[in-house]
Amino acid sequence: MPLSDLVFYLFAAMVVVGAAGAAISQNLVYAAFLLLAALFGVAAIFAWLSADYVAITQTIVYVGGILVLFLFAVMLTNRITDARHSNPAVGKRPAALVSLGLFGVLAYVSIETPWKHFDVPAGGETTHLLGQALLSTYVLPFEVLSVLLLAALVGAVVMSRKETPKP
């Protein structure tokens, strides 16, 4: 096995173990840390696929932002670690069946299908290309995303602020 394959399988194993652990773990703190492993593994695979920009974004946004937020939420929630089952699982058997079935289908089709191949851009740097695409072809979605973020912000403020007293 070439070294690069070995690296891939290592990171893939990290993702699988992390994700499975996050789903199965009964303790929310453990689940959050295992999710960290999974997200890091995904970032590593992106880097391995020479998608450098996506890898960095994955690290900054998911690992650095969202996951730290998760951990803060978990740790600031009073006595959440005291709870014996802070993350109780319900309907384990049907869930396992559905997951296994879905895994079977997806594994089959992934192996059967000839995936579309894309050449890795020369120079190994994708940020430039992505920036060009975002400000030309995809400039509209890029702008609409700002409306989306604004709507999310306004929604969060509306939901979390004190209710105005009845006039």
Place this chain on the structure above:
Amino acid sequence: MSVNELLPLLPAGVLVVFGLLLLLYEVFSNQSEQRRYSAHLAVLGFAIALTVVAFQLRDPTASLFLGPGGLASLVVDAFARVAFILLMVAGLVACLLSPGYAKNAGHSLGEYYGLLMFSVAGMMIMVSAADLATFFVGLETMSVAVYALTALRRRDVRSTEAALKYFLMGAFATAFFLFGLALVFGTVGSLHLTHLAEAMSTGTTLLREPLLHVGLLLILVGFAFKVAAFPFHMWAPDAYEGAPTPVTGFMAVAVKTAAFVSLLRLIVVGFDGAMSSQTGGASWTVLLEALSISTILVGNALALTQRSIKRMLAYSSVAHSGYVFIGLTAVAEGEASAGAGILFYLAAYTAMTLGAFGVLAYLERREGGSEAERFGAYAGIGFRHPAASALMALFVVSLAGLPPTGGFFGKLFVFSAALRAGHTGLVLIGVLGSVIGVYYYLRVIVAFYMRDVPEPGPTPSATPSAELGFGLLIAAILVVVLGVVPGPLIELGRAAIASLG
């Protein structure tokens, strides 16, 4: 690209600008007395945007934001413009229904109208998107704004529960949709509808790839969640019950219209006949058929057993999704007239459903709660609020699909197109569903007019507001006009479908 080229997007721009204005208005007017004009500002925004679309209606198709290969990521054609009108009328009427209700429930928030306008702008991106990445951004803009709108009734624990359920289910649906997008991209190598159509029509080898089908299936699941089709309808009754009633109306019509119209574009443009039996895509028609049959049967059966009017309307709107899926099945088999039928149906559905929820928003009792939403709570209300009840009677008659209302012609156009496509069985199921529907819709009229008033009688509720009266009037006029002279709109629908090419 010059500024002129962006003119077709002006309506969406107007909505975003007015949404921002509303937020600023909220900032600079501290006294709640001054804020009562936010609804008027929102209505003005919708009216301006509607005028712009009306002027642009006959304009040629505009392809915006060309990418490599000259493919546009946004296509504003007659189809998109008709959808713009539908969505903005829904937004406008919802804005008119809101102030009276908000005053009664004690949440007069300017952000409310801002979010509503942002969500309509998102829907407009959805219905005109020519590639699935652009579409997805519009979808999320719509969804996030509507999640927040659902959670507005914060004093009511049901509203919070409803919003959380809707949000989690919606996020789940988004995940399905995105995963489907990734798989489609993996097979086709592009998310553009034109490339998808090429892959499906010429590359028959590609059509045989299971990965493409799994991807499209996941995308369809995402759509089914948004339109509350069986078996992805679970969130609908709770969310409809918990959201502020005008928002419920808006959710029921606008979100559904946006999702169905864009699904229509996806099927007509993206699948490009790949669903016909010659190319081996027949399994897709079977799938759509199964969706429509199960949605009609389950929606109607569950609507029969409800004791709350709001939940009954929620399940019946699930059934209405099923009727639209009948039309989509016919479209997938190349029966283009079904597309015009679907647009007509959605227009009629918008008017009658918004109207019904508007009347409920008016009659709902101040204390709220699940007790106040039961059929029994409305006993004899027809004599205390004759005007509102008469309108409610009109809306439920239309929902039941009886002439001379828009609901009747909506069903007629969709069913007759399906018959031409050879789906006799499907139409029979649809008619059966409609017959069941007549029973539970007439229960509303029975409760309103034929039950004795219990002592003490229902308290007069919502402060009568001119805006609400105006909104209900628009809805009622639309229902009647669509029922008496359906010709012009169905012609518009035909032209819209023709513009898809």
